[in-house]
Amino acid sequence: MEYIPQALSKVRANRPLVHNITNLVVMNATANALLAIVASPVMAQLEDMLKIASALVINIGTLDEHWIASVEKAVEIAGELEKPIVLDPVGAGATRLRTETALSLFDVGAVKVLRGNLSEVAALLGEHGKTWGVDSTVYEKDKAKNLATAAAKEFNTAVAVTGPVDYVSNGKETYAIYNGHELLGMVTGTGCMVTAIIGAFIAVEEPLKATVSALAIFGIAAEKASEETKYPGSFHIKLYDWLYRIDHNLIKEKAKVERIEP
Amino acid sequence: MEYIPQALSKVRANRPLVHNITNLVVMNATANALLAIVASPVMAQLEDMLKIASALVINIGTLDEHWIASVEKAVEIAGELEKPIVLDPVGAGATRLRTETALSLFDVGAVKVLRGNLSEVAALLGEHGKTWGVDSTVYEKDKAKNLATAAAKEFNTAVAVTGPVDYVSNGKETYAIYNGHELLGMVTGTGCMVTAIIGAFIAVEEPLKATVSALAIFGIAAEKASEETKYPGSFHIKLYDWLYRIDHNLIKEKAKVERIEP
Amino acid sequence: MEYIPQALSKVRANRPLVHNITNLVVMNATANALLAIVASPVMAQLEDMLKIASALVINIGTLDEHWIASVEKAVEIAGELEKPIVLDPVGAGATRLRTETALSLFDVGAVKVLRGNLSEVAALLGEHGKTWGVDSTVYEKDKAKNLATAAAKEFNTAVAVTGPVDYVSNGKETYAIYNGHELLGMVTGTGCMVTAIIGAFIAVEEPLKATVSALAIFGIAAEKASEETKYPGSFHIKLYDWLYRIDHNLIKEKAKVERIEP
Numbered sequence: 001m002e003y004i005p006q007a008l009s010k011v012r013a014n015r016p017l018v019h020n021i022t023n024l025v026v027m028n029a030t031a032n033a034l035l036a037i038v039a040s041p042v043m044a045q046l047e048d049m050l051k052i053a054s055a056l057v058i059n060i061g062t063l064d065e066h067w068i069a070s071v072e073k074a075v076e077i078a079g080e081l082e083k084p085i086v087l088d089p090v091g092a093g094a095t096r097l098r099t100e101t102a103l104s105l106f107d108v109g110a111v112k113v114l115r116g117n118l119s120e121v122a123a124l125l126g127e128h129g130k131t132w133g134v135d136s137t138v139y140e141k142d143k144a145k146n147l148a149t150a151a152a153k154e155f156n157t158a159v160a161v162t163g164p165v166d167y168v169s170n171g172k173e174t175y176a177i178y179n180g181h182e183l184l185g186m187v188t189g190t191g192c193m194v195t196a197i198i199g200a201f202i203a204v205e206e207p208l209k210a211t212v213s214a215l216a217i218f219g220i221a222a223e224k225a226s227e228e229t230k231y232p233g234s235f236h237i238k239l240y241d242w243l244y245r246i247d248h249n250l251i252k253e254k255a256k257v258e259r260i261e262p
Numbered sequence: 263m264e265y266i267p268q269a270l271s272k273v274r275a276n277r278p279l280v281h282n283i284t285n286l287v288v289m290n291a292t293a294n295a296l297l298a299i300v301a302s303p304v305m306a307q308l309e310d311m312l313k314i315a316s317a318l319v320i321n322i323g324t325l326d327e328h329w330i331a332s333v334e335k336a337v338e339i340a341g342e343l344e345k346p347i348v349l350d351p352v353g354a355g356a357t358r359l360r361t362e363t364a365l366s367l368f369d370v371g372a373v374k375v376l377r378g379n380l381s382e383v384a385a386l387l388g389e390h391g392k393t394w395g396v397d398s399t400v401y402e403k404d405k406a407k408n409l410a411t412a413a414a415k416e417f418n419t420a421v422a423v424t425g426p427v428d429y430v431s432n433g434k435e436t437y438a439i440y441n442g443h444e445l446l447g448m449v450t451g452t453g454c455m456v457t458a459i460i461g462a463f464i465a466v467e468e469p470l471k472a473t474v475s476a477l478a479i480f481g482i483a484a485e486k487a488s489e490e491t492k493y494p495g496s497f498h499i500k501l502y503d504w505l506y507r508i509d510h511n512l513i514k515e516k517a518k519v520e521r522i523e524p
Numbered sequence: 525m526e527y528i529p530q531a532l533s534k535v536r537a538n539r540p541l542v543h544n545i546t547n548l549v550v551m552n553a554t555a556n557a558l559l560a561i562v563a564s565p566v567m568a569q570l571e572d573m574l575k576i577a578s579a580l581v582i583n584i585g586t587l588d589e590h591w592i593a594s595v596e597k598a599v600e601i602a603g604e605l606e607k608p609i610v611l612d613p614v615g616a617g618a619t620r621l622r623t624e625t626a627l628s629l630f631d632v633g634a635v636k637v638l639r640g641n642l643s644e645v646a647a648l649l650g651e652h653g654k655t656w657g658v659d660s661t662v663y664e665k666d667k668a669k670n671l672a673t674a675a676a677k678e679f680n681t682a683v684a685v686t687g688p689v690d691y692v693s694n695g696k697e698t699y700a701i702y703n704g705h706e707l708l709g710m711v712t713g714t715g716c717m718v719t720a721i722i723g724a725f726i727a728v729e730e731p732l733k734a735t736v737s738a739l740a741i742f743g744i745a746a747e748k749a750s751e752e753t754k755y756p757g758s759f760h761i762k763l764y765d766w767l768y769r770i771d772h773n774l775i776k777e778k779a780k781v782e783r784i785e786p
Contacts, residue, residue: 023305024286024289024548025290025293025305027549028290028549028553028712028713029290031549031712032756032760035709035712035756036710038710041712042615043548044585044587044615049615049618061305061306062306063306091304094311094314185297186297186298186300187294187297188290188293188297188303189290189293229503231502231503231504231506231507232294232298232502232503232506233298233500233501233502234500234502234503236294236499236502236757237499237761238757240757240758241755241756241757242755244710244755244757245755285567286548286567287552287567288552290552291552323567324568325568353566353568356576357573448559448562449559450556450565451552451555491765493764493765493766493768494560494764494768495760495762495763495764495765496761496764496765498556498761499761
């Protein structure tokens with residue numbers, strides 16, 4: 001997986017401007033995660049910022065009517081400007097509005113990566129997902145793998161179904177990423193952070209490789225952070241530190257990425 | 263006070279879903295505090311999330327007209343669904359709108375706990391409270407105790423008046439909690455955090471005990487954090503760590519809770 | 525520069541209430557920075573809070589139509605109440621709306637300090653600034669100095685153009701502040717934090733000295749934080765610690781402030 005360290009180098013060399021339309025809870029955390037990986041965050045809900053951005057990250061965590069209108073416009077503009085979109089369907093399945101809003105964003109064809117947990121992606125596929133909170137999943141390994149592949153085919157995008165193991169598929173190739181740490185579940189917004197980091201990588205790499213790279217790097221940073229502390233407050237801070245410290249050697253030593261049957 | 267460690271165990275076993283309609287400043291901090299105590303936060307301003315929640319926490323820190331309408335609807339739905347509400351009347355007394363908004367939320371009868379500082383609770387009782395900022399109180403010990411009892415009778419809820427000593431009353435029984443640390447006043451949102459944690463405990467315990475338990479546990483976590491650092495940035499992080507680390511032994515060793523005359 | 529430690533003492537003695545109308549990304553970080561320097565933050569978007577505030581800080585980082593109307597009203601009220609305003613024109617130059625919104629706020633005459641990076645202040649002066657993200661500047665030393673002086677004359681305020689060296693001018697006197705650290709650029713909202721801290725100092729000192737004091741103190745805190753860590757997550761936390769720990773001796777030892785030709 002030589003492309004993973006190479007993608008990191010490209011991010012750091014280009015500092016891609018990532019435009020985030022994200023939920024209010026994690027704006028600060030997401031911006032700091034992007035800065036730590038050495039990308040440039042813009043968090044404004046203004047469409048004219050899109051012109052100078054390299055990617056658009058949409059997170060539906062705190063949507064309302066005003067927000068939906070704003071996002072639909074942004075998605076349309078991103079389509080016209082050919083800016084790739086990464087979609088995080090937070091809470092899809094928990095409410096009908098969320099599921100429908102997330103689905104409607106695929107219409108323009110600009111969504112290049114979908115990143116969610118099992119219940120969220122399952123809900124988008126029309127199954128009856130049960131979302132328990134917004135940070136947890138009822139996770140089954142084989143189901144996650146099959147879901148990633150099926151959703152990739154259905155939506156014609158790269159899809160990451162994240163959990164204890166992350167599965168990434170574009171419908172033709174599928175990868176499993178074994179990096180990560182359970183303390184990520186004890187800090188709010190870590191899913192949103194990794195979605196934003198995919199936004200940085202999609203600016204420099206094609207969707208499947210961008211997603212695999214971002215997930216592996218984020219997972220390794222979490223593992224390194226967990227070596228320094230076992231508690232969530234300190235882990236959160238060390239996670240930023242390691243997103244900044246991670247380098248080619250660490251990736252080569254720690255990445256656990258496997259190509260699997262689709 | 264055997265019920266305090268037991269309540270913590272019940273929270274961790276059940277991971278109650280706590281729906282927060284809170285101010286924009288502290289959303290992230292509140293979510294992380296709930297995760298650290300091992301509850302499940304939902305921060306969305308969407309009423310349909312209430313169906314799957316165990317409690318509703320309302321914090322009026324950054325209210326506007328849109329927000330007020332949204333909260334009034336949520337309170338009504340919580341009443342219908344019989345979900346307990348914990349109310350944090352941030353800045354009540356500082357502006358008429360805040361005072362009136364907070365008061366109006368009692369109408370439905372779903373507010374089970376009111377948690378504020380002396381000036382906020384006093385303002386709700388119709389006295390002329392003087393709010394100095396949103397994080398401070400002109401605190402007098404006896405006044406705080408009497409205020410908690412009077413407000414509990416007036417509003418027919420559990421009331422916590424927090425400060426150097428926290429007083430909790432349901433109008434019949436009153437408790438003093440001596441745990442806590444002055445560095446809590448140097449970090450934004452610590453009052454909001456403990457209100458949210460009351461939301462987690464009210465999902466597993468009756469209002470008075472839930473409030474006493476949450477305040478004692480939060481105060482002990484602050485004391486332990488202050489043993490590791492004397493500075494507010496590091497204290498903030500260690501506070502999350504200790505919300506996660508606190509256990510039965512620590513509660514038994516450190517809890518300073520006293521039943522006092524009502 | 526005897527006035528710098530004196531200004532810090534006045535802030536800590538008075539704990540000025542600083543009313544922030546700021547962007548959603550940095551609300552929490554800004555409030556914590558104000559608390560760490562021992563001022564009192566209010567983050568509400570409600571005009572009636574202004575009556576009890578000592579200064580108003582306006583940051584246009586996440587503006588929309590609703591926000592603009594709210595800010596225009598706040599600026600008008602601040603003018604009537606003679607509360608000094610500190611303006612942070614985040615992203616001015618990046619979009620026409622931002623540039624025009626920022627400029628319109630000068631009309632009432634209540635803006636006493638403008639704090640931005642080179643491209644933002646340049647955009648306000650009608651030059652064609654190119655904003656690359658919201659946290660970076662295409663920085664040239666002489667241009668920054670001249671820009672601060674020119675903008676101060678044009679807008680009849682104190683102006684700080686911040687970057688590797690900070691330049692502060694009121695059109696008659698100009699100062700260079702050499703304190704700071706490059707890790708500030710790896711944490712979101714550090715520019716917004718220092719703008720808010722200027723808001724605390726303007727409550728106790730005239731605009732030019734308030735701005736110089738705030739920038740020097742913030743820069744020294746960053747230098748001390750960087751002595752303890754080289755990574756952005758930990759640096760962010762240590763920055764709060766050092767805003768709290770900084771004292772007269774540290775200022776005298778570390779301040780690098782120079783009066784230069786206007």
